[in-house]
Amino acid sequence: AAKYLEQALQQGALSPQAAAAMREDMSQLLIATGDPDAVIRGLEGTVRGDENAPLAQQAALGAAYASKQRWREALPLLQRAVSRSPQPEENWLRALLATHIALRQNSEAAVVVEKLLARSPGERDYWLQGAALYTEAGNHRRAQALMEVAARLGHLSTAEDLQRLAGLTARVGAPYHAGALMQEWIEDGRVPRNADTLRQLASY
Numbered sequence: 032a033a034k035y036l037e038q039a040l041q042q043g044a045l046s047p048q049a050a051a052a053m054r055e056d057m058s059q060l061l062i063a064t065g066d067p068d069a070v071i072r073g074l075e076g077t078v079r080g081d082e083n084a085p086l087a088q089q090a091a092l093g094a095a096y097a098s099k100q101r102w103r104e105a106l107p108l109l110q111r112a113v114s115r116s117p118q119p120e121e122n123w124l125r126a127l128l129a130t131h132i133a134l135r136q137n138s139e140a141a142v143v144v145e146k147l148l149a150r151s152p153g154e155r156d157y158w159l160q161g162a163a164l165y166t167e168a169g170n171h172r173r174a175q176a177l178m179e180v181a182a183r184l185g186h187l188s189t190a191e192d193l194q195r196l197a198g199l200t201a202r203v204g205a206p207y208h209a210g211a212l213m214q215e216w217i218e219d220g221r222v223p224r225n226a227d228t229l230r231q232l233a234s235y
Contacts, residue, residue, distance in 0.1 A: 067095035079108075086112045090119075094126040102133045113143075121150060128160070137164050148177075155186040166199070175199035190222045194231060201235050210235030 074092045078084040093108030109127040113119040124147050131140035144161040151157065158181035165174035178196040181187055187196060193216050201209035213232045216222035 067098040070095035071099070079104075082111060086116050087120075090123040090126070093130075094122065097126045097130050097133075100133070102130050105130045106134065113146075119146075121147065124150070132164075137168050140164050141168065152184065155181070155188075158184075158186050159192070162195075162199075171199055171202045175203045190216075190228075193222055194228065197231065197235075206235040 070091050074088055074095075078088045078092045089108045090112035093105045093112060096102070096105035096108070105126070109123060109130055112123050113127055116123070124143055128140055128143040128147065131137070131143060141161065141164045144157055144164060147154070147157045148161060158177050162174040162177045162181070165171070165177065175196070178187070178192075178199055182193070182196055187193055194213070197209045197213045197216075200206075200212065210232060213222065213228070213235065217224050217228060217232065222228050
């Protein structure tokens with residue numbers, strides 16, 4: 032269907048209003064395919080250089096570039112789509128997050144993670160990604176806060192996650208509390224009792 036719409040547009044016999052509607056229909060069909068190569072072929076010519084193109088089309092082209100690891104080309108498209116939309120789609124935010132991380136723009140990535148957390152607090156990966164980004168940026172207090180909330184929401188399901196929370200808790204100036212948490216987790220079996228975990232407990 033997208034092929035036939037493209038052919039109709041190329042013939043140039045449509046009014047501007049009809050052509051715009053047809054381009055919107057075509058972009059929706061391309062996006063629905065989930066094929067980044069098809070999206071790039073269908074949208075690159077008209078969207079890439081047009082900052083006023085529909086936001087969904089800019090986001091789709093940006094996400095397609097991101098999926099092909101064309102990060103520098105993806106970034107401005109995704110940034111515009113997200114910043115100009117009062118309620119950006121979650122997949123736009125995820126594509127923008129991946130792009131910032133790939134480009135080592137951790138401060139910007141952390142801002143996007145906060146948006147994702149506000150939108151989908153039930154998504155475990157967002158809490159862990161946020162904590163990792165803040166840890167790498169040296170903001171251990173914010174990283175610890177995210178991990179602590181994640182624990183209360185039941186998102187820390189592995190011993191490694193819990194040990195990471197204990198380590199961050201000690202690092203922000205609460206070693207006694209970190210030790211109490213580790214002791215509780217070792218006793219109830221959530222963290223295994225072995226040389227490494229006992230050494231971590233003793234360090235608090």
